[in-house]
Amino acid sequence: MLLKIAWRNIWRNKRRSFITLTSVAFALFFAIIMRSMQTGTYDQAYSSVINATTGYMQWQGEGYWDKQSLDRSFHPDSHQRKQILAHEGVLDLLPRLESFALLASNNSDTKPGFLKGVDAELEAKYFQLNEKLLAGELPNSQNNGVLLASGLAENLSLGLGDTMVIIGQGYHGMSANGKYPVIGIADLKNPIANKSTVYLDLKELQFLTGAYGQVSAEVIIPKSKDQLIELKQDLALIIDDESSDLLTWQEMMPELIEAMEADSAGGLAILFILYLVIGFGIFGTILMLTAERKPEYGILLSIGMSRGRMALTSFMETGLLSLLGILGGSFLAWPLAAYYHYNPIELGGDMDAMMEEYGMEPLLPFSLDGDIWLTHGSIMLIISLLLSFYAVVTIYRLNPVNAMRR
Amino acid sequence: MSVIETKKLSRIYQDGDSLIHAVNQVDLQVEAGEFTAIIGPSGSGKTTLLNLIGGLDTPSEGTVTIENKPIHQLKDSELINFRLKHIGFVFQAYNLIPVLSAQENVEFIMLLQDQSKSARESRAKELLKAVGLEQQMHKRPSELSGGQQQRVAVARALASKPSFVLADEPTANLDSKSTEDLLDIMHRLNKEEGITFLFSTHDQRVIDRAERLIYVEDGQIKSDEKK
Numbered sequence: 251m252l253l254k255i256a257w258r259n260i261w262r263n264k265r266r267s268f269i270t271l272t273s274v275a276f277a278l279f280f281a282i283i284m285r286s287m288q289t290g291t292y293d294q295a296y297s298s299v300i301n302a303t304t305g306y307m308q309w310q311g312e313g314y315w316d317k318q319s320l321d322r323s324f325h326p327d328s329h330q331r332k333q334i335l336a337h338e339g340v341l342d343l344l345p346r347l348e349s350f351a352l353l354a355s356n357n358s359d360t361k362p363g364f365l366k367g368v369d370a371e372l373e374a375k376y377f378q379l380n381e382k383l384l385a386g387e388l389p390n391s392q393n394n395g396v397l398l399a400s401g402l403a404e405n406l407s408l409g410l411g412d413t414m415v416i417i418g419q420g421y422h423g424m425s426a427n428g429k430y431p432v433i434g435i436a437d438l439k440n441p442i443a444n445k446s447t448v449y450l451d452l453k454e455l456q457f458l459t460g461a462y463g464q465v466s467a468e469v470i471i472p473k474s475k476d477q478l479i480e481l482k483q484d485l486a487l488i489i490d491d492e493s494s495d496l497l498t499w500q501e502m503m504p505e506l507i508e509a510m511e512a513d514s515a516g517g518l519a520i521l522f523i524l525y526l527v528i529g530f531g532i533f534g535t536i537l538m539l540t541a542e543r544k545p546e547y548g549i550l551l552s553i554g555m556s557r558g559r560m561a562l563t564s565f566m567e568t569g570l571l572s573l574l575g576i577l578g579g580s581f582l583a584w585p586l587a588a589y590y591h592y593n594p595i596e597l598g599g600d601m602d603a604m605m606e607e608y609g610m611e612p613l614l615p616f617s618l619d620g621d622i623w624l625t626h627g628s629i630m631l632i633i634s635l636l637l638s639f640y641a642v643v644t645i646y647r648l649n650p651v652n653a654m655r656r
Numbered sequence: 657m658s659v660i661e662t663k664k665l666s667r668i669y670q671d672g673d674s675l676i677h678a679v680n681q682v683d684l685q686v687e688a689g690e691f692t693a694i695i696g697p698s699g700s701g702k703t704t705l706l707n708l709i710g711g712l713d714t715p716s717e718g719t720v721t722i723e724n725k726p727i728h729q730l731k732d733s734e735l736i737n738f739r740l741k742h743i744g745f746v747f748q749a750y751n752l753i754p755v756l757s758a759q760e761n762v763e764f765i766m767l768l769q770d771q772s773k774s775a776r777e778s779r780a781k782e783l784l785k786a787v788g789l790e791q792q793m794h795k796r797p798s799e800l801s802g803g804q805q806q807r808v809a810v811a812r813a814l815a816s817k818p819s820f821v822l823a824d825e826p827t828a829n830l831d832s833k834s835t836e837d838l839l840d841i842m843h844r845l846n847k848e849e850g851i852t853f854l855f856s857t858h859d860q861r862v863i864d865r866a867e868r869l870i871y872v873e874d875g876q877i878k879s880d881e882k883k
Contacts, residue, residue, distance in 0.1 A: 251756075251760065251763070251764065251767050254755065254760075254863075255753065255755055258755035258756070260756055261755075262754065262755060274702055306883040490837055534825055545751075546751075546753070549747065550753075551736065552710070552739065552745050552747075553739070553740070553765060553768075553812070553871025554736055554737065554739045554741070554765065554816070555735070555736070555740075556733065556768075557732075557733075557736070557737055559768070649713050651707050651712050651713050654747070654751075655741055
């Protein structure tokens with residue numbers, strides 16, 4: 251019956267209750283949409299940058315990430331490799347060998363370059379390398395050629411079918427020189443990568459550098475990007491020696507997280523102000539409501555209702571009112587967020603170019619992560635319940651005779 | 657047997673530099689089954705005396721004993737619980753819970769006593785029938801007349817099977833017909849079920865029906881007569 255009283259009390263002043271729950275719903279709607287856009291955009295940015303660089307997790311030679319040298323490449327243990335591939339949280343392993351060299355073309359231009367030995371088929375499958383092709387094909391064991399980033403090809407004045415010379419140092423000081431036909435040109439978006447990257451077939455680069463069977467890293471493709479910590483813990487049990495390291499993208503690129511967190515803080519400050527304003531609105535309602543009810547509280551106290559039960563009823567009343575607003579705001583936000591999740595806002599003009607330069611797609615997709623709804627709904631509910639302590643304190647300090655006299 | 661007993665009961669208020677003795681050294685005994693009215697002019701201390709007896713106010717001096725229990729010594733939570741079990745209240749302004757129906761208002765007291773749903777329902781119906789409101793039991797207070805609301809208040813006061821009912825000016829807002837009906841009901845409950853009633857009133861119709869009249873003035877009992 252206490253719940254019944256609390257529920258019916260809400261509707262004693264329909265207009266006031268409607269205004270209060272509308273303001274709660276609006277605040278939550280705004281908060282969810284804002285965070286959905288921010289989170290969706292960050293996820294997109296993370297995903298773009300991660301896919302273009304490290305992948306979500308890497309199995310590397312010991313200390314490779316701190317000093318990225320061919321000499322720190324490692325030979326993956328085939329038994330451990332099989333065990334990793336057999337883990338339920340792992341989709342695949344992509345071997346990569348990376349090195350630096352001087353690149354030259356027949357028009358006497360030379361440029362420093364970043365060599366990536368890859369299994370192009372797997373890179374296409376998981377990182378869509380094929381979609382970045384502007385012309386030609388991906389390198390493989392049959393064509394024995396190189397895929398050049400478009401900026402690099404332009405600087406070296408190289409086109410499809412031309413020959414490029416690689417002059418470098420191989421594994422443990424070996425000479426690494428070779429001559430390769432250009433079999434493909436790709437737009438890598440990221441301006442730095444696009445001016446320096448050369449893709450070769452993994453075995454070809456191993457042969458060129460004398461790093462037979464060696465890789466700089468095995469990129470681990472997880473089934474879920476949200477359970478990397480658990481996955482790393484599991485895989486660490488498989489790779490229990492000290493000759494290799496397991497690193498998540500957060501460990502490899504902490505600066506990316508810091509940049510996003512700094513940006514996110516601005517959004518949170520706006521939300522804080524919003525919650526403050528709405529909080530005062532709710533408090534105003536609770537103040538009026540408590541003042542109006544004082545005589546009634548006096549009566550209830552007189553006839554034998556304990557202060558605890560009265561406080562509980564008041565708590566339920568505020569909680570129910572907030573819940574209605576929270577449900578309203580959540581349901582209103584869902585279709586809008588879902589629409590922009592499946593149809594992201596496309597950026598135009600300078601923003602478009604800037605995003606592409608950083609290797610990100612010029613899109614603002616909204617997130618449908620349930621945590622956003624849960625977190626902000628809970629914040630709204632907690633704010634309301636904390637404010638309802640005013641009524642609780644009033645009830646506990648109430649003198650029934652004075653209250654009834656009002 | 658005394659249901660209510662006060663000894664040298666006083667309630668003193670501070671008003672600026674002066675002290676006001678709203679109730680002053682009152683010795684009173686009310687026996688079980690009495691139908692008693694406390695009368696006197698406005699500001700004479702009737703309501704304060706009832707509040708002290710009902711445990712709603714704290715005495716400045718003296719004692720209040722209800723069924724041999726010195727309630728002036730009880731803590732706040734004990735007093736609330738004591739009121740719930742031993743005292744029925746009827747207020748001048750009815751003071752029903754507006755969001756509950758007549759039946760729910762009567763049941764509410766029994767809910768506070770943690771009685772079962774079936775026990776609550778059957779007693780609420782029985783009491784509303786006793787006050788002549790069996791046809792209105794599902795109506796909310798706003799749908800009832802003042803007289804009907806006060807009859808619900810009487811039914812509510814009796815719901816917990818209290819030792820006695822305190823009624824502060826119960827007929828002050830009622831018309832003649834409603835007043836007569838209410839007095840008939842209370843009188844019948846007093847005679848047939850032995851329920852003790854203690855009123856404060858100005859109303860001559862109540863005074864005429866009361867079997868004991870306690871006249872209060874300046875916070876003191878000036879006369880106490882049984883008819």
